Amino acid sequence: MDRVAASSRLWLVVSVPPVITALAWIGTLALTAMTGTHPIWATTARNLAEAAAFRDGGAVVRFVEAGQQIGKAAEVRGGVIRSETTTLTPVEAAAAARDEAVVQLLFDLGASPDPAGWHRAFCISDASRVREVLKAHRPPGVVEDCAQQ
Amino acid sequence: MSHMGPRGATYALAALFALALACDLLWMPIQVSDSLGEILEARQSPSVATSFIDSFGSEAYLRPLRIAQIKALFDLAEGRHYWAVYRGFHALLIVAAILLFTRALRVRTAMDFAAAAVALVVLIGLHTFRGTVQEAFPINHFLEIVVLCLVVLNLAQSRGGIWVDVGAALSFAVGALTLESGLLVWVVAVAAWAVGWRGISARGLSIMTVLLIGYGYLRFVHLATGVPSLTERGSGYLLEVLSPDELQRRFGSQPLWFYAYNVLASAGSVLFAEPRSGVFETVSAWLNDRLLRRELLLVATSVVTTGIIAWTAVLHIARRQPLGDTARFIVVFAVVLAANATLSFAYTKDEIMSVAGVFYALAAFGAIRDLATSTGLRIATAAAGVLLVGAVATGWSVRAAGVHYVLRSQAIKHQIDWVELLGRWHRENRWPTDAVEERLILRLHADAVHIKLPNTRIGRPDWPNRLWIE
Numbered sequence: 001m002d003r004v005a006a007s008s009r010l011w012l013v014v015s016v017p018p019v020i021t022a023l024a025w026i027g028t029l030a031l032t033a034m035t036g037t038h039p040i041w042a043t044t045a046r047n048l049a050e051a052a053a054f055r056d057g058g059a060v061v062r063f064v065e066a067g068q069q070i071g072k073a074a075e076v077r078g079g080v081i082r083s084e085t086t087t088l089t090p091v092e093a094a095a096a097a098r099d100e101a102v103v104q105l106l107f108d109l110g111a112s113p114d115p116a117g118w119h120r121a122f123c124i125s126d127a128s129r130v131r132e133v134l135k136a137h138r139p140p141g142v143v144e145d146c147a148q149q
Numbered sequence: 150m151s152h153m154g155p156r157g158a159t160y161a162l163a164a165l166f167a168l169a170l171a172c173d174l175l176w177m178p179i180q181v182s183d184s185l186g187e188i189l190e191a192r193q194s195p196s197v198a199t200s201f202i203d204s205f206g207s208e209a210y211l212r213p214l215r216i217a218q219i220k221a222l223f224d225l226a227e228g229r230h231y232w233a234v235y236r237g238f239h240a241l242l243i244v245a246a247i248l249l250f251t252r253a254l255r256v257r258t259a260m261d262f263a264a265a266a267v268a269l270v271v272l273i274g275l276h277t278f279r280g281t282v283q284e285a286f287p288i289n290h291f292l293e294i295v296v297l298c299l300v301v302l303n304l305a306q307s308r309g310g311i312w313v314d315v316g317a318a319l320s321f322a323v324g325a326l327t328l329e330s331g332l333l334v335w336v337v338a339v340a341a342w343a344v345g346w347r348g349i350s351a352r353g354l355s356i357m358t359v360l361l362i363g364y365g366y367l368r369f370v371h372l373a374t375g376v377p378s379l380t381e382r383g384s385g386y387l388l389e390v391l392s393p394d395e396l397q398r399r400f401g402s403q404p405l406w407f408y409a410y411n412v413l414a415s416a417g418s419v420l421f422a423e424p425r426s427g428v429f430e431t432v433s434a435w436l437n438d439r440l441l442r443r444e445l446l447l448v449a450t451s452v453v454t455t456g457i458i459a460w461t462a463v464l465h466i467a468r469r470q471p472l473g474d475t476a477r478f479i480v481v482f483a484v485v486l487a488a489n490a491t492l493s494f495a496y497t498k499d500e501i502m503s504v505a506g507v508f509y510a511l512a513a514f515g516a517i518r519d520l521a522t523s524t525g526l527r528i529a530t531a532a533a534g535v536l537l538v539g540a541v542a543t544g545w546s547v548r549a550a551g552v553h554y555v556l557r558s559q560a561i562k563h564q565i566d567w568v569e570l571l572g573r574w575h576r577e578n579r580w581p582t583d584a585v586e587e588r589l590i591l592r593l594h595a596d597a598v599h600i601k602l603p604n605t606r607i608g609r610p611d612w613p614n615r616l617w618i619e
Contacts, residue, residue, distance in 0.1 A: 006408055008258075008259050008260055008521075010532060010535050010537075011259075011263045011521040011529060011535055012259060012262070013263075013535055014263050014265050014266070014267055014538045014542045015162075015263045015266035015267070015516075015542075016266075016539075016541045016542075016562065017264060017270070017539070017543040017546035018162065018266040018269055018270040018542060018545075018546050018549070019162060020546070021168065021270060021546040021547075021550050022162055022165035022166050023165065024550070025165075025166070025169040025550060025553055026165050026168060026169050027264060027304075028553065029169060029172045029173070029176075032603070038557075038603035040603070041557065041603035041604055041605050041607070042603075042610075042611065043607055043609055044602075044603075044604065045602060049551075050473060053163060054604055054606070054607045055568065055604075055606045055607065056561075056604045056606065056607075057565045057568035058561070058564040058565070058568055058597075058598050058600070058601075058602060059563065059604075060568070061568055062598065062601075063597065079556065079609070080607060080609070089392075099219070100186045101221055101565065101569055104569070104572060105568055105572060107572075107590060108572030108575075109572075119400075122492075122541055147170075149267045
C-alpha cells in the first residue's frame with residue numbers, strides 16, 4: 001500500500017511542466033493586459049519613424065491617424081537598425097529595415113520625401129525590392145548613384 | 150488538488166489552457182487571405198439557405214455548410230461586429246474542443262490527473278493542432294470537425310438514448326457537409342462502438358451509415374463532384390514541395406504511388422512529427438547542416454510518446470487483457486489515424502490530420518496512465534518511468550507554449566496584410582466601386598489595424614525563433 005501511495009505521489013511530478021506552462025501562459029496574457037506591454041516582445045514604437053524601423057505597419061497607420069507628420073525625422077533607438085540611436089525619417093527608417101512593404105505603405109499614406117531625403121533612403125538600403133519601390137516614387141532630377149554622397 | 154479532487158483539478162488545468170488559447174485567438178485580427186473573399190461573398194448572398202444551395206455546384210469538393218456558416222455568422226455580425234463574431238466563434242470552438250477532450254478522459258484518480266496533464270500538452274503541442282488555431286477562413290473548419298468528433302466520442306461514452314443517437318447523426322451530417330474530414334465523425338462512432346463504447350446504439354450507427362451512403366450517392370453519383378486531382382494544389386514530397394505542374398509531370402501516369410506516399414506521410418506526421426505537410430523537414434535540416442533544437446524537440450517528444458503508446462499496445466496484446474479504456478483509446482486512435490491518413494491521399498497538410506492528432510493525445514493519456522498504474526514495480530523502476538515521462542512532458546510543454554508564439558506571430562502578419570491591402574487594391578484597380586462593399590472593407594481594416602499587438606517581427610528577442618517553429 002505504501003509502495004502504491006509513494007509511486008502515486010511520484011507520478012504527480014509529471015504534471016508539473018504542464019501546470020507551469022498553463023500558469024505562465026495565462027500569466028503572460030494577464031500581465032500584458034494590465035501593463036500594455038508583452039513581457040517577451042516588449043519593444044514598442046515611440047514614434048512614426050520607430051514604427052517604420054520596427055516593421056510595425058499597424059503602428060505606422062495608428063501614428064499617422066494620430067496626426068504625426070509622415071515626413072518628419074525622429075529618433076530611432078539603437079539596437080534595431082543601427083547599434084546607436086539615430087535620427088531618421090519614416091521612409092529612411094523603413095528602407096534601413098529593408099522592408100519594402102512598409103516603404104510602400106508610407107507612400108500609400110502620403111509620404112513624399114524631398115530629393116535629399118529620397119536619396120538618403122535609397123542609399124541606406126541595399127535591398128533590391130526596397131529600391132524598386134523607391135524608384136517608383138523618385139522625385140524628378142535625383143540620381144540613384146550612392147557614390148555621390 | 151486535495152480540495153477539488155483529480156477530476157476538478159484536470160478541468161481547472163484544461164480551463165486555464167482553454168482560456169489562454171481563447172484570449173490569444175481573440176487578440177488577433179480576422180485574416181485577409183482565404184477569408185476576406187469569403188466574407189465579401191457572404192455579403193452578396195441574400196440568405197444562409199441560398200449560400201447553402203449555391204455551394205452544391207463546386208468542383209472536387211462538397212462543402213455547402215462551410216459557406217452557409219460563414220454567411221450565418223456574417224448576418225449575426227449585423228454590419229458591425231465582424232471581429233467579435235468570427236474571432237469569438239473561433240474562441241468558443243477551442244474552448245469546446247479542450248473541454249470535450251478533457252471530459253472524454255474520464256479522470257478519477259490522481260494518476261489519471263497526472264496523465265491528463267501530459268495529454269493536454271500533447272494535444273496542444275502537437276504540430277497538427279496548430280492548424281486548428283493558426284488560421285481561420287474566416288471560420289476554422291478543421292477545428293469544427295475536431296469538435297464534432299469529440300462530441301461523438303463523448304456521446305459514445307455516455308449511457309445512450311434516443312437523443313444521443315440524434316446528436317450523433319446530426320454531428321455527422323454537419324461534419325460531412327462542412328469538410329471531407331467530417332466523414333471521420335462516422336469513423337469515430339463506429340470505432341467507439343466496436344471497442345465497447347456503445348452510448349450511440351446500433352440504431353444510431355445505422356442512421357449515420359445511411360447518411361454516409363447518402364453522402365456518397367450525392368457526391369459521386371448525383372452531383373458527380375469527384376475528388377481533387379493531382380493539379381489541384383502543390384504538395385510536399387520527400388525533401389521538397391512540388392508545384393501542381395511538377396506533380397503532374399512526375400506522377401501523372403502513376404498517381405497511386407503519390408497517393409500512397411501521402412497516406413504514409415500523413416500517418417508518419419502524427420506518429421513521429423516527420424514528415425510535416427509531406428516534407429521531411431528534420432532530415433532536410435540535418436542534410437543542410439542547419440539542424441536546430443526546435444526540430445529535434447519535435448521528433449524526440451513524438452518518437453518517445455509513440456513508443457510509450459506502442460509498448461502499452463504490445464503489452465495489452467501479449468497479456469490478452471480485456472478491453473479497458475486505455476486499450477479503447479489506442480484502438481480508436483489507430484482506426485482514426487488510418488482513416489484520416491487515407492482521406493489525405495490527394496495532398497498532405499498537417500491541419501488535415503488534426504483529428505488524428507487529438508486521438509493521439511487520448512491514446513497518450515491511456516498509455517501514460519497505464520505506465521503510472523503498473524503494479525509490482527520497484528520504487529527505482531517507477532522513478533525511471535517518472536523521469537522518462539517527466540522529460541517527455543517537459544518537451545511537450547515547451548511545444549505547447551510555442552502555440553502562444555505562433556499565434557502572436559500570426560496576429561501581426563494578419564495585421565500587416567490588412568495594412569497593405571488598401572494601397573495594393575487601389576494600385577491594382579481592385580478597389581470596389583460598390584459603396585456598401587467599400588464600407589465593409591474599411592470596417593474590417595479599422596478593426597484589424599486598431600488592435601495593439603506585440604511586435605514579433607522585430608526579431609528581438611531571438612530565442613523564440615530558435616526554440617519554436619513558426
